[in-house]
Amino acid sequence: MASIHATALVDPAAELDSTVTVGPYAVIGPQVRIGAGTTVGPHCVIEGRTTIGRDNRFYQFSSIGAPSQDIWQDANHRGEVTELVIGDRNTVREFCTFNTGTHKERGVTSVGHDNWIMAYVHIAHDVQLGNHCVLANNATLAGHVHVGDWATIGGLSGVHQFVKIGAHAMIGFQGHVAQDVPPFVTVDGNPLAARAVNLTGLRRRGFSAERQAVIKQMYKLLYRSGLTLAQAQQAIGELKGTQPEADGDIDSMLSFLAAAERGIVR
Incomplete structure (x- = not known):
């Protein structure tokens, strides 16, 4: 049996590996699947069609798998299945929000493996986040953003919808990212500008x-x-x-x- 705190609300239809830990007052919905070794912190809400892999850690007060904040979603949705898929060994700190996808793309928001996601990060509908990425506090990814492996996004940065960020790129503090950022490049400033190769x-x-x-x-x-x-x-x-x-x-x-x-x- 998974280790579920007495105050947590876990739907009987949810599929949790026997090694999952669920903290006080967490809420887990019926279409959620969580893999081995994952820890869900106090007051987290995990809902929607959400699949989570192994050895992830969700700190307290995150909202994972809620419907998108796309203003047109309710008007245009035709009953397609949308979901959120999270890989293995991700760290998700306090007050993060990850939304499911929409039918405007492939219906899936995806988070890869081994990502370090700090407090208050928002991952919107249809985002594709790669592996080994670092998202600092309050980084915000709008809908349909694609982020390559090993990218770093600085604190308080906002990434415009449909932007692509290449592998090994680095976004500096408070970046306003409205255009694509090529692989290996460090950008910062307002307006945003390329500064150097991310040699470090x-x-x-x-x-x-x-x-x-x-x-x-x-x-x-x-x-x-x-x-x-x-x-x-x-x-x-x-x-x-x-x-x-x-x-x-x-x-x-x-x-x-x-x-x-x-x-x-x-």
Whole structure:
């Protein structure tokens, strides 16, 4: 049997692994599934069609799996099933809000694995959050935002709907992110501007000096060479083969730039 505090309200239809711990006054709805080793703190509400993986920790007072705050959702919803899917080993601190998806995209809000999510973070409908990300206090992701692996989003930052943030990117404190942020790039300020390559993050993750050099060259082509975006993309493509171990990083950058729909921060 899961360890459920006597004051918690867990619907009999909810599926909780026997090693789940549920704290005082938590509320868990009938369509919730929670994997092994996960801890649900006091006063958390987990509802909707929500699937949670292994070894997550939810601190007190979070709202997980509530319907989206999309003002058009009630008017346009046609009965499609929407859900929230959370992976393994995530830490979710106090007062966070994660919403289920909408039928406007694929109906799923997803949170990957090994993310560190600090207090008051909001993850809106249809957000796709990768793995190993850090979201500092009061970071707010609007609907349909996509965030790559190992990204860092600074405290009090707001990310506009449909924005994409690339892998290993870093958003500085109080960032107002209204355009896509390419992989590996650090941005901050108001208005938002690209500042440098996120070298500290890359070094922590074991990127070799050769890979870092190619990433710095891509950054220079995008931001310091006076090239148009199309010219920069072509020049970045021509870097392939110069350091074979960095070819995957080049592909990641080119794929991101090709898919950018809101323009990139420049």
